[in-house]
Amino acid sequence: MTVMTTANSMVQLSVAPAMRGRVMALYMAVFMGGTPLGSPMIGWIGSAWGPRWTIMVGSLATGLAVLGAMLYLMRSQDVHVRYQRRPRPRFTLIRGELSEPVPQVAN
Secondary structure, three states: OHHHHHHHHHHHHOOOHHHHHHHHHHHHHHHHHOHHHHHHHHHHHHHHHOHHHHHHHHHHHHHHHHHHHHHHHHHHOOEEEEEEOOOOOEEEEEEOOOOOOOOOOOO
């Protein structure tokens, strides 16, 4: 419930007030429109293989959707991720070019 409320609020707050109704209509159509497609498949998996498999398949589908959205946003926003192991492990997001610009040498 917390995730659904947060996603709903984020969509509403990130849209211009004049477009909010239209965007929320599309958001709800996508959000609720996926239920008739996914529910029969998850129900069949549950009846064929048991409830543990439904949770695993749902988790994998969610993970793949998040990964796909992340890759799309990284490419469209030109964001790169740099991993640094020392002094302690951390990820750094870099917007724009990944490497430092090469200084020009005058001849």
